[in-house]
Amino acid sequence: MSVALPVALPVALPVTLPVLYSFRRCPYAMRARLALLAGEQQCELREVALRHKPPEMLAASPKGTVPVLLTPEGEVIEQSLDVMLWALRRNDPQRWLQPTTGTLDDMLALVATCDIDFKPQLDRYKYPDRHADGGEPARERGAQWLRGLEARLAHSPHSPHPTHHLMGDHATLADAALMPFVRQFAAVDAAWFDAQPWPLLRAWLAGWTASALFERAMHKYAPWKTGDAAVEFPPT
Numbered sequence: 001m002s003v004a005l006p007v008a009l010p011v012a013l014p015v016t017l018p019v020l021y022s023f024r025r026c027p028y029a030m031r032a033r034l035a036l037l038a039g040e041q042q043c044e045l046r047e048v049a050l051r052h053k054p055p056e057m058l059a060a061s062p063k064g065t066v067p068v069l070l071t072p073e074g075e076v077i078e079q080s081l082d083v084m085l086w087a088l089r090r091n092d093p094q095r096w097l098q099p100t101t102g103t104l105d106d107m108l109a110l111v112a113t114c115d116i117d118f119k120p121q122l123d124r125y126k127y128p129d130r131h132a133d134g135g136e137p138a139r140e141r142g143a144q145w146l147r148g149l150e151a152r153l154a155h156s157p158h159s160p161h162p163t164h165h166l167m168g169d170h171a172t173l174a175d176a177a178l179m180p181f182v183r184q185f186a187a188v189d190a191a192w193f194d195a196q197p198w199p200l201l202r203a204w205l206a207g208w209t210a211s212a213l214f215e216r217a218m219h220k221y222a223p224w225k226t227g228d229a230a231v232e233f234p235p236t
């Protein structure tokens with residue numbers, strides 16, 4: 001007599017997604033979301049209102065800035081650049097970590113100049129009342145750095161497509177990491193920015209802001225609160 005053995009039925013395991021605390025308009029969070037998109041990493045996105053940071057976020061990352069990524073393994077990644085690297089080291093189909101001009105270290109050094117040198121000038125230019133050396137002097141110091149980007153774009157190999165990138169013949173982490181900050185700088189006084197002799201930088205910025213990738217990165221989410229159903233990023 002044959003005995004029917006119990007058959008193990010496939011069970012759909014609950015998938016624990018990484019959790020991304022994000023703020024739509026934050027340039028650091030934008031760069032993180034761009035890299036999560038490029039790396040095709042699905043997350044649960046929790047939109048943060050900066051005036052009402054969720055206690056869950058502050059418990060995980062008391063410094064209280066976005067973005068913060070909590071991995072299913074329990075890792076807390078609390079710097080935007082580290083979120084980018086986390087996503088792209090898992091999956092990098094567009095070779096964002098493989099510049100064809102310079103190395104990954106050169107790329108990280110360029111991002112550091114954005115965060116350390118350029119961002120303070122952007123803040124001073126954007127909010128002149130909050131800084132003694134704000135306004136036009138800050139704009140000029142920021143412009144100095146932007147001239148460097150224009151020169152980089154001028155030297156980038158761009159055939160067969162007439163598109164220029166910061167670190168070689170394709171877009172990389174550097175372009176995505178810097179773009180949200182250049183975008184903010186350009187928006188402070190668009191007429192002034194458009195009058196500068198930076199055709200390549202303008203085209204680079206326009207290309208990024210018109211891209212489908214950026215549109216997906218800027219999807220709108222309602223602020224998250226405890227108990228809300230999970231919403232996914234990228235949006236489905």
Ligand SMILES: N[C@@H](CCC(=O)N[C@@H](CS)C(=O)NCC(=O)O)C(=O)O
Pocket residue numbers: 023025026027028029050064065066067078079080081
């Ligand atoms: N070094 C951080 C900076 C992040 C940051 O400063 N984010 C801003 C928003 S754009 C923030 O969360 N500020 C806290 C606040 O405004 O309370 C990173 O790269 O992630």
